[in-house]
Amino acid sequence: MASTFGTAYRTTVFGQSHSEAIGCVVEGLPAGLPLDTEALARFMARRAPGQGSWSTPRKEADVPRFVSGVNRDGLTTGTPLCALIENTNTRSQDYKGLDHVPRPGHADFTAHEKWGAAADYAGGGHFSGRLTAPLCVAGGIALQALEAHGIRIAAHLLSVGGVEDEPFAAGGLAAWDPAKLDAQLARVAENPVFTTLSDDAALAMQQEIESARMDLDSVGGVVECVACGLPAGVGEPMFDGLENLLARALFGIPAVKGLEFGAGFKAAGMRGSTHNDPFAAGPDGRPAPVSNTAGGILGGISTGTPVVFRVAVKPTASIGREQRSADYETGSDCPLTVHGRHDPCIAPRAVPVVEAVCACVVLDALLSPSTNIR
Amino acid sequence: MASTFGTAYRTTVFGQSHSEAIGCVVEGLPAGLPLDTEALARFMARRAPGQGSWSTPRKEADVPRFVSGVNRDGLTTGTPLCALIENTNTRSQDYKGLDHVPRPGHADFTAHEKWGAAADYAGGGHFSGRLTAPLCVAGGIALQALEAHGIRIAAHLLSVGGVEDEPFAAGGLAAWDPAKLDAQLARVAENPVFTTLSDDAALAMQQEIESARMDLDSVGGVVECVACGLPAGVGEPMFDGLENLLARALFGIPAVKGLEFGAGFKAAGMRGSTHNDPFAAGPDGRPAPVSNTAGGILGGISTGTPVVFRVAVKPTASIGREQRSADYETGSDCPLTVHGRHDPCIAPRAVPVVEAVCACVVLDALLSPSTNIR
């Protein structure tokens, strides 16, 4: 099996929800990069649990310990970096009995079908949302490496249940306005915990989540992400394009069930005359797209306009209500009530995870041998 | 660069729209599989151009020549199979001048930014929809290998522009009805050229396409695909799950801009109590899902219910209308009219391509060392 993605910048994730520790090994980081551990801690904090009523009360320090790949001066050494996060706050008793009664919406069932009884179910095992913590380590480091190239990555909650935030200008079907996007990115940077562009939307979303929580239920959402500053020419045709690499990696985030670039599914209902982004000669005399319906990617390769995509996050599988399941041991149906601590909506905490995965992929593409830009 | 996908069943695609030939190398095919070349030809025919007013009049025999990997008895040898399709009917003069004026919506621009003037633009080069022919060879062979495992794969046009076909029952949010799906698969098998479940939808879609064509324009669509017969337990957690592998490969089909599994983007607006598929004890006493909102995949691993996904196809980038572009040589804006032969809607011909890519990925996952099922 492969819990690995990336070629030039490669991340291997390990750990189960209730194993001794979780973590990642990162290969391909250039040597001599100063790791800003405080910036990384701030980034990690956005994903951390226990921040509000929409989030699981399980608290974990989630401070990664770099056991290799960094020298005494805090510089990367060019060799594999291993980051370890201890699992200190596990309450496995919450998961008693779950090893033979699969929870609906979880991977307990498929893990049992694949690996049998040896699969470590507790808390979702290797499928747990907790595994997104090491993803944020790998992505947080990638974000720092990308900064030197002038590349910024930001995501926000586009919707929760039926409540919608305003979209990034870059995702619009009309002409792309860099000034408006800059303003939006600044606004997003101000609200690191519950990331939206509109304050009203944030409030309404929190009410939507609270309402689900009161119903012992959960709700889904959509995360929109933008990567700005990529030069044209990054990515490859066919199967290693930006879309392909992002897609493979983003579907590795638990609960992601959909992905679209630029106009996405709306493109299916459009005509070419509206969808095609025209070119105009730029200040340097080279053609450049004047709109961004394509979401910054043509033929898998960056156009120089912001890369824009949206990710659909399903409602949290763990809900407080009784559900119908069946028992591997008795061979008969049985009701199931899932205990433990769970977010009624996972989408808010998925925002930095989407940024992290996007950063890993963009850095990977940027470092790829086929990329001329260094 | 990598025009390769798959690990256990690996496909490498080569060729440009107007190179001498296009083709693929397939590695990992079991030895001793009898190649049914007539069945493959029928499958290839569904993708072939020149079948109706919605399709480019460029006609290519598209008969693959197996230059290696098959023995004199038509059996696979276990060694790499190379299939070659000669490019006999190229009209490169249609593409004169395009090497310095990028066509909107095409990869001409990004190819030039990446590779400079050496990029072979004519007809879209390596990005051309023509490269889906070798994909259909690889996928058509994979379909034959999957048949022995009782796995069927079928796709249909779910929408063109604003016209919608009925969805596969399997994609429904309510309980999954195998009998209804069987009936739908049978109906799809009857209409190999323009694949829909409803005859009325087919007619309306053809009118939609014809209307775009009369407007010198193009239109997009959505393809829905189902893979039936996969046992539970195929795929892996994190980055090599069925969703991840399908996503990476499907975005390699030109014009694909979105992908969703099961309820997909609708899941973002749902509650967990509705989204979670409950389990019930099956005839063998093991749990099995009683509905299929998840689209047959939990944690990247198959549940045993049909795998269901939808792919958004953008409108054909080549349209007859004059468009705005800019000239690399003069450094100034210029109008552009694209000549050549083009489908006003590429979605109908994408249907077998989606099946082909799905077949390659499913076979790859099935042959993976982590799959217990043989």
Added chain:
Amino acid sequence: MASTFGTAYRTTVFGQSHSEAIGCVVEGLPAGLPLDTEALARFMARRAPGQGSWSTPRKEADVPRFVSGVNRDGLTTGTPLCALIENTNTRSQDYKGLDHVPRPGHADFTAHEKWGAAADYAGGGHFSGRLTAPLCVAGGIALQALEAHGIRIAAHLLSVGGVEDEPFAAGGLAAWDPAKLDAQLARVAENPVFTTLSDDAALAMQQEIESARMDLDSVGGVVECVACGLPAGVGEPMFDGLENLLARALFGIPAVKGLEFGAGFKAAGMRGSTHNDPFAAGPDGRPAPVSNTAGGILGGISTGTPVVFRVAVKPTASIGREQRSADYETGSDCPLTVHGRHDPCIAPRAVPVVEAVCACVVLDALLSPSTNIR
């Protein structure tokens, strides 16, 4: 960069000689395998330092801590296993000043040329022989997985300096005698620390090493390894054959400078009539080789006879004598005396490492999708 090898059974090694910890992540292990940690500890002990005058006095417990991939019952879970070994006994002051004066025979120089001053030199950094400890973890686990398939792997010291042990019968050019090999394997199993077939050779080798040590010098050696019990048909033609995979991995052991299979370099001086292993009908009526000059591999694929290879280990680069080097800071020549604790001959401790790497590769090939044997 890639400190990873294997596809179906994949090992990623991380750590530097003096980082906080070293370790490995192992992917692809079947679920439900009971880890025999005592057997693993015995295997690790053969590689551990501080066992005799030929070995560095640095003592490390080298007890791996399994932070993921194992459940509470000590069974593998099918998900990535991470093993961590803390670096408790580092004496970095021994390496002061070495960051700008490269030690001859070490990778200090090439690391500095590749990564600049950020490279972590102390104790050899990521190139250190200490990184063979996690290799032994991965290999020790692989050995346990291979036992279930009846596959045994054993190595011994074939030579140290000018002193030679008797070779494995299987490596002989004449007919292969299973009974004799069994006797040899039994003898090897009795002397876990200084592994030779002949007791006289062991004594003479220890004298050779002691003599080098007294001269403040070091000496090289050859390790011979055999893998018994592989069925015929494991491996692949061209670039993923057993020879290819073993070669790539074995040259990852520090100090390895040569590798040969079967008759190896002697084959270059032989005639085909002597080199070719004839076939005879076996008890089941199938052909089988009657001798083993090929070292158990034809065309990259196992023949069913033991796989036999030899690995040349260069003399330890760290010697007590003053050597000539140059200073990156002053730009001029300077003498260098290497302090620290070092083995005068690394070959004895390389014996279990060669077994470990061989086990990883053989398990990888056995689990490969192209292998019919399960």
Added chain:
Amino acid sequence: MASTFGTAYRTTVFGQSHSEAIGCVVEGLPAGLPLDTEALARFMARRAPGQGSWSTPRKEADVPRFVSGVNRDGLTTGTPLCALIENTNTRSQDYKGLDHVPRPGHADFTAHEKWGAAADYAGGGHFSGRLTAPLCVAGGIALQALEAHGIRIAAHLLSVGGVEDEPFAAGGLAAWDPAKLDAQLARVAENPVFTTLSDDAALAMQQEIESARMDLDSVGGVVECVACGLPAGVGEPMFDGLENLLARALFGIPAVKGLEFGAGFKAAGMRGSTHNDPFAAGPDGRPAPVSNTAGGILGGISTGTPVVFRVAVKPTASIGREQRSADYETGSDCPLTVHGRHDPCIAPRAVPVVEAVCACVVLDALLSPSTNIR
């Protein structure tokens, strides 16, 4: 299965000895490289059969046809290049009956064990020395790409049977003399067909081969190869070092059974004080090795001195004498006489193949994202 090697510069080889065609797909070639097809033809000619009494009389034009990846101006396009060589001169009747009686020393037996009767035996199938022709295409192109970086690669016959040529100075254990190596490279360039440094050695080797041929037998040899001009810092630690990548790829050349770098197996008998290459300050004030016992590689990474290695080639498996084999059909022993056209010594024609594989690997390492040198 994988007939593929390389990451940044990736070669996939396809074809069987008697399939319709053989060839390769090359990915990762920079765009805009002018292909010098005449230089490539001259390079291919060195490997071609039918050049002397030591070589098989089978004549093949072996002119590769580039069906993709090259534009009308003969420049590479950056997309996958497919080169096809038709098999026009096959005499399969020579191989009649061989499908159930494996030839000693060949992969017929292991192919049958792996793939069963479907394996295409004729002429060695996918294992045939004929597959080295596409390897020479991939390598010949790589050699052209390396020239722009000032990197030269040359090999010669170091021995045939008991006859030895003088070694490259670079491989010597004493100080490395660039002037002497230049003179040797010039001499090698003069004798493209039977490549030796000494004319006397060439004559004696031809006699050795002729003697084997008269005895209806074959003989082995050793090929020595040098890569000059690599800057320091190319390659990686652990498993993707130059030694690892060269090892994996070189053992893909049929008949290779041994490989050593620098002093190689002799290093096992040496002391560290002799083996370590001292450093001295170079003209630019940076340290540089003053000798080359290491063969230009420390810790998998180039030192800037020439990379030197030797490859052991076993005697041709096909010999005219009657040999002992067994019959899959009858289940009993039977004598076997191999007909067909075969080289009594394959080593002379392996010389350009070793250069080709070396070029592919060096280009791959040079293009790797971890290499700073561009």
